[in-house]
Structure formats: C-alpha cells, structure tokens
Amino acid sequence: MSHPKNISLTRYLIELQRSDNLIPSELRLLLEVVARACKSISHAVNKGALGGVLGSAESENVQGEIQKKLDIIANEVLIEANEWGGHLAAMASEEMDDIYPVPNRYPQGEYLLLFDPLDGSSNIDVNVSIGTIFSVLKKPEGGALVSKEDFLQSGAQQVAAGYCVYGPQTTLVLTVGQGVVAFTLDREQGSFVLTQNQFKIPEDTQEFAINMSNMRHWDEPVKRYVDECLQGTEGPRGKNFNMRWIASMVADVHRILTRGGVFMYPWDRREPNKAGKLRLMYEANPMSWIIEQAGGASTNGRERILDLQPTQLHERVSVVLGSKNEVERITAYHRGA
Numbered sequence: 001m002s003h004p005k006n007i008s009l010t011r012y013l014i015e016l017q018r019s020d021n022l023i024p025s026e027l028r029l030l031l032e033v034v035a036r037a038c039k040s041i042s043h044a045v046n047k048g049a050l051g052g053v054l055g056s057a058e059s060e061n062v063q064g065e066i067q068k069k070l071d072i073i074a075n076e077v078l079i080e081a082n083e084w085g086g087h088l089a090a091m092a093s094e095e096m097d098d099i100y101p102v103p104n105r106y107p108q109g110e111y112l113l114l115f116d117p118l119d120g121s122s123n124i125d126v127n128v129s130i131g132t133i134f135s136v137l138k139k140p141e142g143g144a145l146v147s148k149e150d151f152l153q154s155g156a157q158q159v160a161a162g163y164c165v166y167g168p169q170t171t172l173v174l175t176v177g178q179g180v181v182a183f184t185l186d187r188e189q190g191s192f193v194l195t196q197n198q199f200k201i202p203e204d205t206q207e208f209a210i211n212m213s214n215m216r217h218w219d220e221p222v223k224r225y226v227d228e229c230l231q232g233t234e235g236p237r238g239k240n241f242n243m244r245w246i247a248s249m250v251a252d253v254h255r256i257l258t259r260g261g262v263f264m265y266p267w268d269r270r271e272p273n274k275a276g277k278l279r280l281m282y283e284a285n286p287m288s289w290i291i292e293q294a295g296g297a298s299t300n301g302r303e304r305i306l307d308l309q310p311t312q313l314h315e316r317v318s319v320v321l322g323s324k325n326e327v328e329r330i331t332a333y334h335r336g337a
C-alpha cells in the first residue's frame with residue numbers, strides 16, 4: 001500500500017479494511033478505541049504533578065507489586081473505552097487478578113483484549129518514557145461464556161498487537177501481521193498521523209540492553225554473551241558494543257525497532273522458580289510479534305516466544321529479542337549449554 005502524506009490512523013485502518021480486506025470492521029473499531037484510550041492516557045501522563053497523577057496508589061496488583069496511581073488510571077481508561085463498543089468479549093490486564101468479561105448490559109463481540117496499561121512504572125515519577133502495550137486475540141468458537149482459558153493462546157494466534165510510548169513524542173506502533181507501522185500523536189489535530197510505514201530491524205547490531213546490576217545472578221549463556229560484548233575489539237566479537245537500559249520495555253523496544261539492538265530480561269538465580277520478570281501475555285507476546293514483523297527475532301533463550309503455550313494468564317517468561325543474528329547467537333549459547 002502506498003501512502004500520501006498526512007494519513008490519520010482512522011484512514012490507515014479504513015484503507016486496510018477496504019482495499020486489502022486485511023482487517024474486519026470490528027477489529028478496526030477495536031484498534032481505534034485502543035488508540036483513543038492511549039490518547040487519553042497520554043494526556044494524563046503529560047499533566048504529571050499538575051494532574052495529581054504521580055506517586056503510589058498504595059495498593060498491590062496480583063503479582064504483589066505496588067501500583068502507581070497512573071497504573072490504575074490507565075487501566076480504568078482502557079476498560080471504560082473498550083467495554084461498551086460491542087467488539088470485545090473480555091479483557092485481561094497486568095493490573096487485574098482476573099479477566100474482565102464485558103458487562104451484560106453491552107453487546108458481546110468476538111475479540112479478547114490484553115494489556116499492560118502502563119509499562120515501565122518505575123519511570124513514571126522521574127519523567128522518563130513509559131507506555132501501554134496491548135495484544136488482541138480471537139475468542140475461540142463455542143462456549144457461550146467467556147473464560148480465562150479462552151485467553152490461553154500462543155502469541156502466534158494474535159490478530160493485532162501494539163504499543164504506545166509516552167516519551168518526547170507519543171507514538172503508537174501497530175501490527176496486524178502486515179509489517180509494523182507507527183503513528184505520532186498530533187496534539188493540535190488530536191489525531192495519530194502515520195509517520196513510519198515499514199520498520200526493518202538491522203540483522204546485526206553493536207548495542208545491547210540488559211539490567212547489568214543483575215549480572216551476578218545470570219545464567220552462564222547470558223554472562224558469556226555480555227562478557228564477549230564487553231571485550232569489544234579485543235574479544236571474540238572483534239567489535240565494540242554500546243549499552244542502553246531505559247527500564248521501560250516500550251522505550252527499549254522502540255529504540256531497537258528504530259535502529260537495531262538486542263534486549264534481554266533473562267531468568268536469573270534470585271528467584272529460580274520464576275521464569276523471568278516480564279509477562280508473557282501482556283508484554284512478551286505483543287512485543288515479540290512486533291519485532292518479528294519488523295524482521296527481528298524473539299526467544300526465551302531456547303524457544304520462539306510466539307510458540308509458547310501459556311498455562312496461566314499472568315505467566316512470566318525470559319525474553320531475548322531484537323536484531324536477528326544476535327538473538328540467534330544468544331539462543332545458540334543457551335541451547336549449547
């Protein structure tokens with residue numbers, strides 16, 4: 001599809017539906033509603049202290065993490081925006097214990113929406129980029145009442161995925177399986193405008209992203225990879241590497257999408273029974289699909305993340321994603337260990 005200048009998200013989605021018949025109208029509506037919710041979250045984030053939205057909410061989520069006010073606000077915005085439109089059967093969120101079926105007073109649709117309403121919570125109060133991550137599945141046929149089991153589908157089953165990063169610009173990144181596109185929020189017009197048509201992640205990179213403070217807890221293959229990067233031109237890689245760690249997955253993934261790199265949040269020895277820190281359904285699956293759609297790769301160190309069969313809604317996973325050749329190298333180190 002070729003694009004003249006100044007294409008709004010609405011127009012982009014209508015064209016996708018109309019000329020290529022790539023998305024049904026219900027899915028188009030869903031994506032528009034999610035984008036509208038992101039716009040509203042972006043405004044709340046922007047107000048910061050002036051809007052009284054910073055700081056802790058003094059409550060815990062199902063994972064025992066302290067919730068920030070903005071975690072709760074963003075979660076409510078997404079639910080209120082999506083519950084009445086008739087396109088969804090249910091929602092699931094990193095910030096809610098159980099699934100949220102669409103209330104009986106509204107028509108039920110055939111899609112399931114999953115989200116991390118505000119990713120990078122530790123960055124909220126320090127004015128560093130944060131974001132919303134979302135994933136869309138289809139409710140399996142049969143069974144009138146929607147259940148938690150309906151959500152337990154592998155990432156390969158996603159019909160749409162995206163994120164919105166609230167940074168110096170508010171940028172919405174989206175895939176429906178036809179590559180990855182990005183829209184920038186034009187605050188004067190109040191609409192998302194297409195600003196990047198197809199991302200292509202370079203296969204090689206000289207930049208890695210990992211929280212180095214956990215180094216002593218890592219497994220051997222991760223230690224080996226990072227150690228080889230740190231040796232620079234004198235080591236086996238024969239080149240120098242740069243490091244970045246924003247501690248907001250949305251911002252780290254957005255950088256990788258834009259200029260390449262590799263992102264890791266691996267399993268470590270601190271809590272051996274925990275597969276990783278990041279959540280499979282709300283973070284790893286949507287980001288993995290976006291990365292693959294842009295020519296990158298994503299594994300849990302051993303297997304392709306999109307092939308993993310989830311067993312729990314709030315399941316965690318190890319994540320290695322980004323430039324293809326680096327992800328393959330790290331995965332080979334794990335498989336050989």
Ligand code: AHM
Nearest residue numbers: 118119120121122211247248249250
């Ligand atoms: P959150 O969903 O509670 O915000 O946690 C996920 C975030 C990711 O965005 C980021 O990659 C990671 O946690 C940072 O973790 P750490 O603070 O351990 O470096």
Ligand code: MG
Nearest residue numbers: 116118119120
């Ligand atoms: Mg998160």
